[in-house]
Amino acid sequence: MPRMTVDPYYCKGCGLCIAACPKKIIRFSEDINAKGYHYAECFKQEDCIACKMCFMTCPDVAIKIEK
Amino acid sequence: MEVIAKRPETLTKTPFTYCPGCLHGVAHRLIAEAIEEAGLINQMAGVAPVGCSVFAYKFFNFDMAQAAHGRAPAVATGMKRARPDMHVFTYQGDGDLAAIGTAEIVHAANRGEKMSVFFVNNAIYGMTGGQMAPTTLPNMKTTTSPYGRNVDDIGYPIRVCELLDTLVAPYYIERVSLLSPADIIKAKKSVSKVIQYNKENRGFTFIEFVSTCPTNWGIDPVKSRDWAKENMLPFFKPGLFRDKGAEEVKS
Amino acid sequence: MEKILMKGNEAVAEAAMRAGCRLYFAYPITPQSELIEYMAKVMPKVGGTFLQAESEVAAINMVYGAAGSGKRVMTSSSSPGISLKQEGISYIAGAELPAVIVNVQRGGPGLGDIQPSQADYFQATKGGGHGDYRLIVLAPSSVQEFADMASEAFDLADKYRNPVLILADGMLGQMMEPVEFKPIMTQEEIDELGKQHTSWCICPNADGDAKHHHEINSLELDPSVLEKHVLQMYEKYAVIEKNEQRSEIFNVSDDNEVLCVAFGTASRIVKSAINELKKEGKSVGLVRPIRVWPYPYAAVAAAIGPKVKQVYVFELNTGQMLDDVKIAVCGKAPVNFWGKVGGIVFTPAEIQAKLEACF
Numbered sequence: 001m002p003r004m005t006v007d008p009y010y011c012k013g014c015g016l017c018i019a020a021c022p023k024k025i026i027r028f029s030e031d032i033n034a035k036g037y038h039y040a041e042c043f044k045q046e047d048c049i050a051c052k053m054c055f056m057t058c059p060d061v062a063i064k065i066e067k
Numbered sequence: 068m069e070v071i072a073k074r075p076e077t078l079t080k081t082p083f084t085y086c087p088g089c090l091h092g093v094a095h096r097l098i099a100e101a102i103e104e105a106g107l108i109n110q111m112a113g114v115a116p117v118g119c120s121v122f123a124y125k126f127f128n129f130d131m132a133q134a135a136h137g138r139a140p141a142v143a144t145g146m147k148r149a150r151p152d153m154h155v156f157t158y159q160g161d162g163d164l165a166a167i168g169t170a171e172i173v174h175a176a177n178r179g180e181k182m183s184v185f186f187v188n189n190a191i192y193g194m195t196g197g198q199m200a201p202t203t204l205p206n207m208k209t210t211t212s213p214y215g216r217n218v219d220d221i222g223y224p225i226r227v228c229e230l231l232d233t234l235v236a237p238y239y240i241e242r243v244s245l246l247s248p249a250d251i252i253k254a255k256k257s258v259s260k261v262i263q264y265n266k267e268n269r270g271f272t273f274i275e276f277v278s279t280c281p282t283n284w285g286i287d288p289v290k291s292r293d294w295a296k297e298n299m300l301p302f303f304k305p306g307l308f309r310d311k312g313a314e315e316v317k318s
Numbered sequence: 319m320e321k322i323l324m325k326g327n328e329a330v331a332e333a334a335m336r337a338g339c340r341l342y343f344a345y346p347i348t349p350q351s352e353l354i355e356y357m358a359k360v361m362p363k364v365g366g367t368f369l370q371a372e373s374e375v376a377a378i379n380m381v382y383g384a385a386g387s388g389k390r391v392m393t394s395s396s397s398p399g400i401s402l403k404q405e406g407i408s409y410i411a412g413a414e415l416p417a418v419i420v421n422v423q424r425g426g427p428g429l430g431d432i433q434p435s436q437a438d439y440f441q442a443t444k445g446g447g448h449g450d451y452r453l454i455v456l457a458p459s460s461v462q463e464f465a466d467m468a469s470e471a472f473d474l475a476d477k478y479r480n481p482v483l484i485l486a487d488g489m490l491g492q493m494m495e496p497v498e499f500k501p502i503m504t505q506e507e508i509d510e511l512g513k514q515h516t517s518w519c520i521c522p523n524a525d526g527d528a529k530h531h532h533e534i535n536s537l538e539l540d541p542s543v544l545e546k547h548v549l550q551m552y553e554k555y556a557v558i559e560k561n562e563q564r565s566e567i568f569n570v571s572d573d574n575e576v577l578c579v580a581f582g583t584a585s586r587i588v589k590s591a592i593n594e595l596k597k598e599g600k601s602v603g604l605v606r607p608i609r610v611w612p613y614p615y616a617a618v619a620a621a622i623g624p625k626v627k628q629v630y631v632f633e634l635n636t637g638q639m640l641d642d643v644k645i646a647v648c649g650k651a652p653v654n655f656w657g658k659v660g661g662i663v664f665t666p667a668e669i670q671a672k673l674e675a676c677f
Binding site (some may be wrong): 108109110112114121122124125128129130131132133134135138141142143144145146147148149150151153170171173174207 | 341343367371372373375376377379380381382383384385386388389391398405406409520521522523524526530531532533534535536537556
Binding site for chain 2 (some may be wrong): 001005009010011012014015016019020037050052053055056057058059060061062063064065066067
């Protein structure tokens with residue numbers, strides 16, 4: 001089953017992946033990372049289609065896609 | 068499960084120093100991936116400019132030089148002439164390339180130096196805090212054009228691809244957009260082609276990325292892309308200006 | 319090897335090629351044009367790179383790139399062009415790269431003229447560009463020495479990973495003298511020299527080492543790290559000051575009533591005057607700094623004999639090395655100065671008259 005994961009170490013919470021996701025399954029985490037950002041997270045992995053749109057648009061190369 | 072997309076080995080583990088939503092990171096990834104896919108990690112060297120991407124030497128995981136403001140094409144020329152077995156590129160912003168470094172980019176292109184230049188155009192000086200760039204749009208407000216860019220006083224934005232396209236020597240010139248995932252996928256193909264040409268020492272290759280500066284434009288990252296699509300793309304039209312490789316295939 | 323009659327500009331170019339220089343980037347300017355023209359002829363013949371850059375600024379940055387790639391590289395210019403190169407020289411010093419720069423000085427300031435001058439002494443020895451750094455500065459006084467200094471400059475640059483400047487002038491560049499060259503370095507010797515830099519320079523990662531990531535850089539935003547870097551450079555400069563002072567002693571003896579200090583072209587004329595004075599039974603000595611950084615303070619101080627009434631500095635400027643001589647003399651004798659400017663070179667008779675007035 002496809003899966004997207006965000007590495008909070010790199011994420012700056014810009015939200016570009018949230019806008020890019022066609023399945024609308026990415027949101028800002030309630031937690032903050034070491035830099036103080038609400039990082040992005042996938043809240044519904046089962047809906048992920050591994051389209052890589054989030055990865056494509058992520059300016060911090062914080063996303064990994066598995067299939 | 069198979070990993071189908073991840074951080075390439077050609078990037079170091081150091082997080083980028085760019086602001087949230089800044090598209091420098093996307094351009095970095097495209098270049099890094101293309102180099103990894105071309106198998107050039109051990110023969111590649113890049114030149115970082117002065118500007119927001121001044122620390123690019125920390126982010127690319129191969130040999131890197133940091134150049135004086137605007138001089139990256141001259142530094143890359145020295146590197147390539149000294150080590151023809153290496154493949155070199157410069158990474159430059161609009162102030163670095165189209166203002167202080169105008170002479171160096173024009174002459175490196177005119178000599179047909181066997182290198183690639185990646186030019187990030189976001190119409191503003193980022194690192195120094197949002198001053199007017201040579202690519203700032205007419206009437207666009209910046210900290211040094213607080214009433215908007217007055218083209219009667221300071222002239223029009225410079226279209227670098229069009230300028231370089233007047234020269235005979237360049238091998239490849241294209242302007243691409245980073246303003247949507249679809250545009251990025253398209254841009255990736257162009258970057259890969261350019262890195263392949265670089266690998267084959269074909270000649271001078273140039274890609275301009277139309278990008279954003281959410282921080283200094285004062286617009287959030289998502290809306291910045293919309294602003295750029297509406298305002299920048301009509302002036303800086305994406306397109307392929309020159310591909311001698313394709314011409315050679317045809318003839 | 320036989321002696322060849324050559325201009326200084328051509329001799330230094332030939333000698334640089336023989337010393338393994340295979341990369342040369344420059345922009346035309348009088349009175350060094352024979353140097354760039356000679357390189358344009360010789361570099362393609364030995365498989366080297368000759369590139370006429372779009373400006374002196376571009377040329378010095380090409381040098382930065384080539385030096386960062388660990389290869390012997392040279393540029394040359396004359397005073398106004400050397401001013402333009404200063405930013406790049408500061409970067410080369412800051413990134414600790416080996417490179418050789420030749421300045422065939424002409425009259426200044428500004429566009430000045432195209433006649434010989436020594437008015438870039440401050441620029442060469444006291445900085446020139448921004449930041450805390452030093453250049454090793456060699457000051458030839460003959461065409462032979464100008465040529466010999468090419469290989470010396472490359473050796474020093476490699477040894478200390480520091481830019482080396484050869485401070486010549488329009489006289490040395492333009493005049494012809496017989497010169498004898500060293501043999502041409504073989505490609506094997508050049509390749510062997512290059513190996514000393516492969517641990518840090520831009521180069522292929524031949525063995526695929528995963529940790530291979532060389533940075534050529536002078537930027538460091540953390541003040542404590544930059545401080546450490548600058549202090550390390552100053553430790554290097556201290557070693558250079560200790561080991562690399564060079565000077566020539568001419569007619570120095572306990573009988574000297576005047577001690578002259580002069581470098582480069584000026585020193586040749588002072589020597590002629592001293593020889594004439596000798597015939598009159600007047601004893602004058604000369605210290606000629608062969609390298610003006612590190613400055614041979616100790617040699618100047620040691621040459622002040624018991625009968626010396628006056629130290630006399632002669633330069634083709636308004637008194638730039640004078641400051642260094644005063645530091646060396648340290649009040650032990652009065653220090654006098656006479657110079658000619660505007661590209662005018664003094665005659666032996668003029669120097670002789672100045673010295674005779676001291677007796």
